[in-house]
Amino acid sequence: MSLDVRAVREDDRSTLLAWRNQxxxxxxxxxxxxxxxxAHDRWFDALMSGSTRHLLIATVGGEAAGVISVGDIDAVxxxxxxxxxxxSGNYPPGFGPALPIIGLGLGFGRFDLRRMHAEVLGSNSNMxxxxxxxxxxxEGVRREAVERADGELADVHEFGVLxxxxxxxRERSLKLFPRSVxxxxxxxxxxxxxx
Numbered sequence: 001m002s003l004d005v006r007a008v009r010e011d012d013r014s015t016l017l018a019w020r021n022q023x024x025x026x027x028x029x030x031x032x033x034x035x036x037x038x039a040h041d042r043w044f045d046a047l048m049s050g051s052t053r054h055l056l057i058a059t060v061g062g063e064a065a066g067v068i069s070v071g072d073i074d075a076v077x078x079x080x081x082x083x084x085x086x087x088s089g090n091y092p093p094g095f096g097p098a099l100p101i102i103g104l105g106l107g108f109g110r111f112d113l114r115r116m117h118a119e120v121l122g123s124n125s126n127m128x129x130x131x132x133x134x135x136x137x138x139e140g141v142r143r144e145a146v147e148r149a150d151g152e153l154a155d156v157h158e159f160g161v162l163x164x165x166x167x168x169x170r171e172r173s174l175k176l177f178p179r180s181v182x183x184x185x186x187x188x189x190x191x192x193x194x195x
Contacts, residue, residue, distance in 0.1 A: 003095070003184040005056040005068065005102060005192075012057060013044050015064060019087045028085070028124040030156065033149050056106060058084075058099060065091055068103045070111065078114040080107050094181040097130050101173045102188055108166045109192040115162050121146070122155035131159045134173050 008016075017040045019025060026032045035043075047053055053071035057064050066086040073080040082103030086096055100118070107113045117139070120127045132138070136159045144153035161169055170189065174182050 002059075002061045003098060003181065003188060004059045004062075005188055006059060008047065008055045008057055010048070012064065013041070015087070016040070016044065016055075016067065019067065019085070022088060025085050028121055028127065030119060030121065030146055054106070054111075056102070058095075058102065060091060060095060065089065065095065066099055068099055068106060070103060070107045070116075073111060073113070078112065080111065080113050080116055082107055082116055082118050092181075094177050094185075096126075097173075097176070098181065098185050098188075100127075100130065101134075101170070101185065102192070104161060104166060104169065105189040105192045108161075108163050109189070113163065115160065117158055117160045120157045120159065122157060128157055133176065134169055136161055136169065137165075 017035060017037065020029075020040070021034050026034065047055060053069060054073075056068045058066040058068060064087060066084065068084045069082065071081050071083070082100060084099035084103050086099070103118075104116060107116045118131070120131065122128075122141070139158045139160045142156045142158065145156040146154045148154055174186060177185060
């Protein structure tokens, strides 16, 4: 698969907006509205200036293929959140499930967090299922927590991982991937401290 990650660059600005506004990404995003270019530019400028959100671009064969985000970083409490989504195109099997693992690796590796959490829409059965296969703790469901653009109310499931659980989660997740993907993902995780 040739999986790797890299820092976000200025030339990713329009790509990230296009990916985020895809209907399939909006359908599983907490905010499902279309992002206008001006709002995206403000967000991207804050990101590039070192806000409390950190993004990596996942690449396959050297081509940008997805985004991994660690945000809501509280340096005092050493907590943060993770999120991710694939870009556009056809990806090899295992690419999508590798993204949240990389997000956890980024938070627990580079940022030395002690706790991370993710929010997943109730309708996003793929991501909820993946988190459950990894045996991540589902810490709760916020019922009707989000009003969608069409007025529908949606539940938000919260998953959490502690730093003391990370090694076990990492090992369990690596076993779910084919050998070729496993070795590349392991290499990415091992390198996150140095990026």
